[in-house]
Amino acid sequence: MDFGLFAQHTMNGLMLGMMYALVAVGFTLFFGVLDVIKFSHGDVLTVGAFTALATFVGLKSMGVASTTVELLAMLIAAIGAMAVLGAVIAKAFVLPLRAAPALNTLLITLMLGTVLREAVRLFYPDGANPKPFPRLLPAESVSIGNFNLRLDNTIMLAAGVLVIVGLQLMLNRTKLGLAIRAVAQDEETAKTMGVNFSAIVLITFAIGSALAAFAGLMNGLYYNEINFGIGLYLGVVGFSAAIIGGLGSIYGAILGGFMFAALQTIGAVALPFASAYKDVFAFAVVIVLMAWRPTGLIPEKLSERV
């Protein structure tokens, strides 16, 4: 393979990996503080992407023309609204189910995800069809040999890195992060130290959902199209990534996300048959990995949980 094509695939893999990692980190955070799997996570991403699109349409109809203003407004609206939605879901459906078997939470959030997805399909104008998503980042590109490095992709990757670094700093350097990690380690002792457990759970769900909204916006800007099913797919991939990384480890989730993207890219490029099989290949490898390492690639005792 020549350099240009290789670089192109690498860039594409990094973009996918960043989105997967952002979704996977949410699963890991939720599991960390509450030991639950929240299956509506992917559909929150969809709602976030559509919130961004609706904001764009609204601003256009009001005559706003500055792409910077549009982009900022979309970012704030999607992240803010999904943070609230995440906290509401935690408050209304996840916390009340604490005494019930974990399977019930899984089932309820699975149904909730379907409700969110169907709501987008039925109530967003013409929501059943793919919607064009505006191209708002600068479209210039730099040619390196026969590889076109696009500025918009570079900006998105850099923003994703900043978000992940910011999350790490929050978790490791702030009092809120200390409380989240304490709850993840030992809920009762954290309470005994005076941590407001319910508040920490709500904040954690808000943060995880905001990350999903960010990934949803990234998805729209990258493909310039969104549909009501993107979150279902990204949810399954993000969940697999979190599991490969050893559910409960932030580093593991990030690693898992990029690994899944790498597998897909390898599947698309290196396999003799068409790239349509890339998902089959990636998921097959995940299944084999899980059979080989049932607790994930990063064992719990090495990874600092959350």
Next chain:
Amino acid sequence: MNTNEPNALVVEKISTAYDKANVLENVSLTAAPGKITCLLGSNGSGKTTLIRSILGLTPPNKGVIRFRGLDLRGLPTHRVIAAGIACIPEGRRVFAKFSVEENLRMGAYQETSDAEVRERLVRVYTAFPRLSERRTQLAGTLSGGEQAMVSIGRGLMRAPKLLLVDEPSLGLAPILVQENFNIIRRIREQGITIFLVEQNVHQTLAISDYGYVLSKGRVVAEGKPADLSKTKEVHEAYFG
């Protein structure tokens, strides 16, 4: 004991259950301010359940719990702690993946002043120089005795008015057990009210001002240490 003392911890006729059956039945006791009040009882008599009831971790289904005039029953745990209470839990429960210093900072979680937290850290490190040497070490890698220091230091970081201590001597070597009791005595000298739950009769009574005996979830005896050590209930609760 005088239950009208306004700054006391007062537990009145509480019953607590995990599932259906009550583990505590009609338990009443008082921890007087500035004193060490102990609760003796054999394994499984319900001592930890009483502490969990006070903390709101396993709320009682009836009765009253008051501290400094505030009704604690039904409050979430962080609000109980906000009333000026700290707990050194059974089995120490240090955060294994936190450094010694992070553990201590967790103890002062509700303190908003950074300067105050730093001051308390200095005080704890002065009391436990060993912790100062290991401040960046992960608590999970410490010895049992060192973890006990972290757990006690973490409780002191709260600068509590009332300290609940659940079996501090459990699983420690005898020399450390004695050291632990000395530490508790010194904490009382700072004017902190102590409610100490123990199985270790003699050493506990030696430092206590007043004591209760719990057997099968009921208070079966109470009194001054000197009187209590002679009663048949104490002997029955342990050997009967």
